[in-house]
Amino acid sequence: MKNFKVALLQFDIALAEPDKNYQKVEQQIALAARTHPDVIVLPEMWNTGYALDQLKRLADQDGVRTKAFLQQMAQQYQLNIVGGSVATQKNEHFFNTSYVFDKSGELLSEYDKVHLFGLMEEDQWITAGQMGNSFQFAGISAAGVICYDIRFPEWERKLMANGQQVLFVSAQWPQPRIAQWKILLQARAIENQAFVVAVNRVGTANADYFNGHSLVIDPLGKIMLDAQNEEGIFTAELDFSRLKKVRGEIPVFKDRRVDLY
Numbered sequence: 001m002k003n004f005k006v007a008l009l010q011f012d013i014a015l016a017e018p019d020k021n022y023q024k025v026e027q028q029i030a031l032a033a034r035t036h037p038d039v040i041v042l043p044e045m046w047n048t049g050y051a052l053d054q055l056k057r058l059a060d061q062d063g064v065r066t067k068a069f070l071q072q073m074a075q076q077y078q079l080n081i082v083g084g085s086v087a088t089q090k091n092e093h094f095f096n097t098s099y100v101f102d103k104s105g106e107l108l109s110e111y112d113k114v115h116l117f118g119l120m121e122e123d124q125w126i127t128a129g130q131m132g133n134s135f136q137f138a139g140i141s142a143a144g145v146i147c148y149d150i151r152f153p154e155w156e157r158k159l160m161a162n163g164q165q166v167l168f169v170s171a172q173w174p175q176p177r178i179a180q181w182k183i184l185l186q187a188r189a190i191e192n193q194a195f196v197v198a199v200n201r202v203g204t205a206n207a208d209y210f211n212g213h214s215l216v217i218d219p220l221g222k223i224m225l226d227a228q229n230e231e232g233i234f235t236a237e238l239d240f241s242r243l244k245k246v247r248g249e250i251p252v253f254k255d256r257r258v259d260l261y
């Protein structure tokens, strides 16, 4: 299998200004498409930022706008898209929702963030999801989670337990804990023997400062790409033959004691 090229879109998000953000994402996807990636990955809650007290006005009703937008982008540029996440409203409740489209424009998954981050008051406004998020495209199998979800290794293990090769993470992870971001993501890569492709935002919103450091990490935990603190499109190539080697040498999935835990 040829290498799998991922394009990470790391950018600033205009707080409470969805129109600006859709426009920006459209421009970024158009630029990223020129690098001919196999998949494009977006950050968390990119339509509104954490404008949680304004969700009644701003949230995407049933995700209609976002789904139509991402589908059109996928079809126009013939790209798989892990659509980060957006604020949605479904049946009177607000969610932090991720959509994944394949390059034909088919919706592969819809995932509502499962672990809500109290320090950013998410739990006061958003309803937690109840379902997992594993999907397949372009011959690979993958799972996706959102930001705070990475602190719960049991969750990633559950999503990755059927041989998933890539864990996609979309985030708005503030600068004071960026060292933890790196370590947690490296650990998720090592323990699941998978590539991790994680996109964070840059910029300032509310009282939070975000310094990027979107990462691509290999199955041994080595950082292949660190986007530092710049807006931009960052690409890396995943070689799945390496993954096979790592899993062959130390077969942790086979060696798990599922009889004990």
Ligand SMILES: NC(=O)CCC(=O)C(=O)O
Pocket (backbone or CB within 6 Å): 044, 117, 120, 146, 147, 148, 149, 151, 171, 172, 173, 174, 177
């Ligand atoms: N948006 C989030 O879920 C932030 C999570 C975070 O910052 C953390 O430390 O965990």
